[in-house]
Amino acid sequence: APESPMSSSESVKSLTELVQQxxxxxxxxxxxxxxxxxxxxxxxxxxxxxxxxxxxxALSIQELVAVSxxxxxxxxTKRVKEVLTDNNLGQRLFGETILGLTQGSVSDLLARPKPxxxxxxxxxxxxxxxxxxxxxxxxxxxxxDMKRMEKKAYMKRRHSSVSDxxxxxxxxxxxxxxxGASPQPQxxxxxxxxxxxxxxxxxxxxxxxxxxYPSPKTIEELATQLNLKTSTVINWFHxxxxxxxxxxxxxxxxxxxxxxxxxxxxxxxxxxxxxxDTEGPPEGKPSGLEADEYSNxxxxxxxxxxxxxxxxxEEVPQDARSSExxxxxxxxxxxxxxxxxxxxxxxxxxxxxxGSQSSGxxxxxxxxxxxxxxxxxSAASTSVLTGESSFKSKESxxxxxxxxxxxxxxxxxxQKANSxxxxxxxxxxxxxxxxxxxxxRKKKAANLNNIIHRLEKAxxxxxxVEWEF
DNA sequence: TCCAAGTCAATATG
DNA sequence: CATATTGACTTGGA
Numbered sequence: 316a317p318e319s320p321m322s323s324s325e326s327v328k329s330l331t332e333l334v335q336q337x338x339x340x341x342x343x344x345x346x347x348x349x350x351x352x353x354x355x356x357x358x359x360x361x362x363x364x365x366x367x368x369x370x371x372x373a374l375s376i377q378e379l380v381a382v383s384x385x386x387x388x389x390x391x392t393k394r395v396k397e398v399l400t401d402n403n404l405g406q407r408l409f410g411e412t413i414l415g416l417t418q419g420s421v422s423d424l425l426a427r428p429k430p431x432x433x434x435x436x437x438x439x440x441x442x443x444x445x446x447x448x449x450x451x452x453x454x455x456x457x458x459x460d461m462k463r464m465e466k467k468a469y470m471k472r473r474h475s476s477v478s479d480x481x482x483x484x485x486x487x488x489x490x491x492x493x494x495g496a497s498p499q500p501q502x503x504x505x506x507x508x509x510x511x512x513x514x515x516x517x518x519x520x521x522x523x524x525x526x527x528y529p530s531p532k533t534i535e536e537l538a539t540q541l542n543l544k545t546s547t548v549i550n551w552f553h554x555x556x557x558x559x560x561x562x563x564x565x566x567x568x569x570x571x572x573x574x575x576x577x578x579x580x581x582x583x584x585x586x587x588x589x590x591x592d593t594e595g596p597p598e599g600k601p602s603g604l605e606a607d608e609y610s611n612x613x614x615x616x617x618x619x620x621x622x623x624x625x626x627x628x629e630e631v632p633q634d635a636r637s638s639e640x641x642x643x644x645x646x647x648x649x650x651x652x653x654x655x656x657x658x659x660x661x662x663x664x665x666x667x668x669x670g671s672q673s674s675g676x677x678x679x680x681x682x683x684x685x686x687x688x689x690x691x692x693s694a695a696s697t698s699v700l701t702g703e704s705s706f707k708s709k710e711s712x713x714x715x716x717x718x719x720x721x722x723x724x725x726x727x728x729x730q731k732a733n734s735x736x737x738x739x740x741x742x743x744x745x746x747x748x749x750x751x752x753x754x755x756r757k758k759k760a761a762n763l764n765n766i767i768h769r770l771e772k773a774x775x776x777x778x779x780v781e782w783e784f
Numbered sequence: 785t786c787c788a789a790g791t792c793a794a795t796a797t798g
Numbered sequence: 799c800a801t802a803t804t805g806a807c808t809t810g811g812a
Contacts, residue, residue, distance in 0.1 A: 405800060420791055422802055435789060437809085508794050509805060528787090550806055557788065558804085 379447075380439045388428040391445050396425050402455050404462065412461050413448050414441050429564050511551070515541050519551050527556060 399409055410421035424441055431439065448454045511519070522529065522537055529537065529552065538545040 407800080416790095417792055418801075419793065419803075422800095423791090423804095426802075429789095435810090437790065441790095505794095506806090510795080511805080547805075551804095553787075554805065557790095560788085 376440055376443060377436070380436055380443050383439065383443050385431050386439075386442050386446055388431050388434070388442050391442055391449065392425045392428045394449055395445050398449070398455060402459070404455070404458050408458060408462055408465070412458065414444050416441060427561055427565055429561060433564055509543075509547055511543070511547075515543065519548070519555070523552065523555055527552070 395409075398404070399406070405418075406421040406425070407418040410416040410418055414421060414424075416424070428442070429438065431442070434442070451457070518541055519537070522533070526533060534548050534552070535545060537543075538548045541548070
């Protein structure tokens with residue numbers, strides 16, 4: 316139903332051609348790459364292409380990816396989703412047989428595709444596979460067959476095990492865990508999977524707002540205070556950072572470039588914070604990707620404040636799990652730093668009440684590298700807290716760095732390609748919904764921290780890095 | 785070593 | 799059942 320008028324179709328061509336007809340005879344056996352030369356070592360490793368790969372061309376997917384023109388990841392996932400739902404094909408089947416990925420990964424990929432230019436070679440692979448699949452006239456049919464086969468196998472199995480009530484057939488490979496006895500005990504060999512409580516996540520998010528890249532010391536403290544393993548805290552930060560980054564990417568795609576300097580959305584602006592963060596559900600685009608998550612610390616400043624947010628958890632030695640914890644602390648965000656030594660500049664008392672205007676600049680400064688931590692922390696956190704106001708500096712910084720925005724200046728081969736897709740410019744299609752401006756803002760603020768971090772890191776270096784935020 | 789990018793796989797949700 | 803979320807792990811780069 317949703318429109319999908321785009322005249323896309325052709326863009327696809329190029330890739331198809333690359334696949335279908337290039338490579339003449341040259342057989343392969345160990346490849347003798349027809350291309351240039353580079354990278355003599357590595358590459359092969361082995362098979363690398365367990366999947367069908369439509370018609371099995373002589374080229375490996377990796378090679379295809381390497382020569383693939385820029386693809387419209389968003390458009391591809393959109394079409395794949397359509398085809399799958401229209402034909403009642405599940406992500407699991409599709410993922411396992413076409414992409415070689417698990418259901419969860421497919422779900423993620425389809426829901427939040429990253430723009431092509433942000434993907435690594437590895438990350439592009441699934442998209443090339445999807446494109447290939449879309450180009451295959453029998454794609455659906457093949458998958459349907461697979462589905463049937465699976466069902467048949469399943470039926471067969473069921474049939475055979477009918478007799479005994481306990482189909483317990485460890486079957487499969489490997490040494491079964493034999494004396495498992497009752498499936499109750501033991502299992503602990505597989506780790507229970509940590510599940511962070513909402514309060515713990517909140518606390519981590521607050522910590523993130525203050526310092527996206529906590530020092531080992533800070534991490535240690537967080538772990539202790541939240542009663543979590545250090546590795547869990549580290550992993551959480553890694554995951555959170557990269558997931559926030561991804562959210563920013565999709566914003567980038569959806570809101571299309573459009574980054575007109577100048578006026579921008581002046582209205583609103585100051586207000587916002589105020590009360591409730593009314594997540595404007597007003598009207599929604601079809602595909603609801605509302606996922607603001609990552610930023611909803613929502614933190615409307617106010618009240619609370621001071622007091623390291625975690626103080627509470629401190630004196631509760633008993634096991635963390637299940638315990639509700641107090642949860643009381645209102646977003647006190649404030650440096651949880653003081654707990655440790657700390658000394659030198661104390662974070663400004665600053666509670667964040669109204670009027671607290673950010674400390675604008677701060678970036679560009681930071682010349683000295685040593686001691687970073689503190690300085691950046693306070694600066695960053697301050698701006699984050701005040702959110703709105705900090706924008707000023709944000710924009711200025713962007714200017715300084717001249718962000719490339721959509722960049723993606725193709726370059727794929729010599730422009731001769733002409734027909735090569737043009738996708739990727741559906742920009743204004745959906746205009747901007749300043750609805751989520753608020754959350755967007757927070758995300759950007761978070762991203763700013765990231766930028767600052769990288770700037771600092773590069774500060775001690777010369778070379779003209781390539782910044783793309 | 786740290787980090788980012790990709791994934792997996794357990795488990796939430798629908 | 800299917801799809802979405804998410805802590806942990808794997809790779810590869812510096």
